[in-house]
Amino acid sequence: MEKQSKTQQDQQAANRRQFLRTGSAISAGVAGAAAMTRPVRGAEPDSKEDNIRIGIVGLGGRGTGALNNTLTINNNIEIVATADIDPNKKNVLQRLKQTYGDKVNVKEEDNHVGLDAYKRVLDNKNVDLVLMTTPPGFRPQYVLEAVEAGKHVFAEKPSCVDVAGYHTCVKAHELAKKNKTGIVTGTQYRRQTNYMEAIKRIHEGAIGDVINMTARYCSSGIWYRSRKPGMSDTQYQLYNWMHFIWLSGDQIAEQAVHNIDVMNWVMQGPPETAYASGGRFTRPEDSEMWDSMSVDFGYSGNRQISFKCRQIPGSAGDNSNHIYGSDGMAVIYGGNRGATIYDRAGKEVWKMAGNIGAAYEQEHKDLIDSIRAGNPIVELQETANSSLTAVMGRVAAYTGQRVTWDFLTNKSELNLFPANLDPNGERPVPEFAIPGKTKLI
Template identity: 35%
Template sequence: MSKHSRRDFINKTVLAGGFALAAGAISCRKQKQTFDLPLTAPDGPVLKAGLVGCGSRGTGAALNFLDAGPSLELVALGDVFDDKLQKCRANIKKERGIEIDSEKCFVGFDAFEKVIDAGVDIVLLATPPFFRPEHFEAAVKAGKHIFMEKPVAVDPSGIRSILINGMRAKEMGLSVVTGTIKRHQVDYLATYEKVSQGAIGEIVAGNCYYNQGKLWHVNPRAEWSEMEAMIRNWVNWCWLSGDHIVEQHIHNLDLMNWFIGTHPLKATGFGSRQRRTTGDQYDNFSVDYVYPDNVHVHSMCRQINGCSTNVKDSIRGTHGYTNCENTIFNPQGEVRWKFPLTEDQEQDRWHFFWRAFVQEHIDLVTAIRNKQPINEAQQIAESTLTAIMGRISAYTGKVVTWDELLNSELKLGPKHFVMGDVNISKTIPVPGQ
C-alpha cells in the first residue's frame, strides 16, 4: 500500500468513524463489562508459540504463556543478538525444563520472519517498540494469533500501521492481546465496572503519575557498532523506545483512556532532561490532556534518582472519585466501595499485579480455543498515540491535536538496519525550536 493510499485509508476509516473516536466512544463508559476471569485457559489441541525479542520482558512473556494453561508449547526464539537469545533459552530450560531446538533459534534483523515461519500458531512480540509495527504486520499476514507488548510504536507512521493491521487481524478472525496488564487485572476490572455503572457519576477529571528513579542504561563497548550499542541501550533512545512517557507511562495513560472511554483531543506538555547521562530522551514530563466534554487529565512522569516517587491514578466524577484499582470514594473522601480481598490477598499487595501477566495469556488462549476472537490492537494503538502526543508537545513546546498527529508523516529511526553507523539525528529536543 503506498503512502498516499495508506493516508487516504486512515482518513476514510479512522477520522470518519471507522474506529471509536470522540463522542461516539465516550458512551462506552456506560457499558457493563464483566470481570469474572478464568484462572486457567481451557484444554485443547496443542498451541505452539514463538518468541520475538528475548530480553527480560520477552523471557517473562514466554514463561507467562507457558503458565496460562495445558497443551501450550514454546518452540521458537528470535532476537537480533545471540547472547540475548541464549540467555533466554537457558532461563526457559531452567524455569520450565523446556529445551528449545537450536534449529528453531534465529538471530538477526530477519529473525522475526523465521520465527513466524517456524510452524507456530501464536507469535509473542517483545522487541523494542520501534520494531513492533513491522513484526505485527508480518504476523498478521501469516495468519498468526499475537501477543504484543506495549507500547506498539514510537511514531504516527507506526500507529497507522498497527491500526490497519489490527483491522486485518479482525477480518481474519485472529486474536490479538497486548501488554496493558491493568485491563486484565481483576481488581481494576471490577472497579471499572462500578465506574461504568455510574458509581462516581459523570467523569470530570483525571490524574495519572509514574514518578520513579532511573531505569537502566548500557554503556557502549569498543567492539560494538553504533547500531548494536543503541539497540542494547534501547530504553534510552527515543527512536527505539518512544521515550519513557511512551515506554512506561503508557500504563497510566491507557488506564485513563479506558475509564474515560475515549482518547484525548489535544495535549499541552513540557519536560526536560536534567540528569540523564545517555541517549537522547527527557527524564521528566508534565502534560495536560483534554478529552471530549472538556475533561482534563494531568499526566506526570519522571525517572530521576533521589526524588519523590509516586505511581498512582485517580479519576474524579460528579459524585465521587476512584483510584481506579480497588476503591471508590464519596466526594468527602470516605470509602464507598472497596474490592473484596481474602486474608492472603490482603497480605500480598502484588497478588493481582503478578497474576495479570499470566492472565493476558489466559485470555488470549481462551479466545483462540473457544473460537471467540479478541482484538486489542485499536485500544493499544490509541493509548500509544496518546503518549506520543504528550511527548511531541513537550519536545516542541506546542499544543498538539489528535487529528494532526494521526495524519503526521513523522517516522523515527534509520532506513537501513546493519551493524554499523546509525545515520539519524542524536540531538536532544529543545522546546520552541
C-alpha cells in the first residue's frame, strides 16, 4: 500500500471523526434522543477504519477497570493511546492484549509517560474518545482540555475536589454541549437498573412526598502506600494520592460521592446548606484524611438528609440509602443488594435485585452508543453538582461552620491545586483540618 502523506492522514482522520459525530443511518427517533437517557443504537460501522478510537489517561486500578469495562461490552472500538506518570504501567497493555486481541492497538510511540503525557493523547488526531481516570485533583482541567481538543470523554468520579474545579467542570459541560461532544461520568448507579427503577418510582409518587433521607457509605480501611527512598514530595503524594486532599478530596468526595449523587438524584438538585462534624482516629501520621464525617444536608422545601461516611478498620459497614415519604419508604442498597419499596404499614410493595457489574459496563456502552447515534450524552454538570455537594460537606466538617451552596458557588475561593506543580519539587508538610482553626474560604 502506498504510504499516505501527512495531509492525507489528517484528512482521513477528520473524515472519520465527522462520521463518528453524525452517525450513520440515524433515524428520526435516534436523532431526538435526549441526554441522560439510554440512546437508541445506531448502525454499526462497516470497517475497522470506522472504529471509535480510544485514549486513556491514568492506567491505575480504576483506569484498568474502565478499559476492561468498555472493551468487554463494546464492539468496533480500539485502544490506540495511553498516558501515565509511571513507566511500569505500560505492562497493563500486555495483559489487556492477551484478553482483547486487536481491540488493544497501541503503538510504542503512542504509549506516553510523564506528568504532561496526557497532552500527547489529546494531540493525537486519531483519538476520538479519552478515558480520564487520573487522581481526581487533575480531572477538571484535563476534561476541559479534552473537550477543547474536540474529544469525547469518559471521566471518573468525583468530577472535582474544590470550588475552582467545579467551575472548570461547568465550563467543560457547556462547551461539550456546544461542540456536540460527549461526557459520561463514572457514577455507575445512574445506570444500575434497580437504582433507576426505584428512583423513577419515587419521582412518580410511589412513597408520596419525599420528606427526608438517610445515606451511608461506611466501610473498613483504605489503601496506603509508604514513601519509597528517593521520592520527592510531589512524587510521593502522587504515588499515595488518596491521602492528600488536593488529589483525592477525602473519602467523602473520592468514594462516598456515589451516595451523595443518589441523594441529589432523589431530591432532583443539590442541597442548600450543610452542617457537619467528624474526625480522625486511625489514619497514618502523614495522611491528611479524616476517617469519619457526619453531615446534615438541607434541601429545598425544608427537606433534610442525614449523611455519614466512615473508613475505620474493624467497624461495621453500611452502604445504603433510606428515603422516607409521606406514604411509604424506599431502601436502595449499594453493590448488588437491590432496592425495595414499602407502604406506610411497612408492607413490601416492590423489589428489584441489583447488578453493579452490569452498571459499570453499561455506562461505557451508553457513551459509545450515543456517539454512534450522533447525539452524545453530556452529563458532567450532574456529577459536578454531586462532587461539589461532597466538597460542601467536607468544608463544613473541616471548618465547623454552616456552609451554603450559594457561598460555595458564588463567593468561595477554594482552590487546592498547586499553582506550579514540580514533579521533583517540595510540597508543604501534610496537615489535617481542625474545626475552628481551619478557615472557611
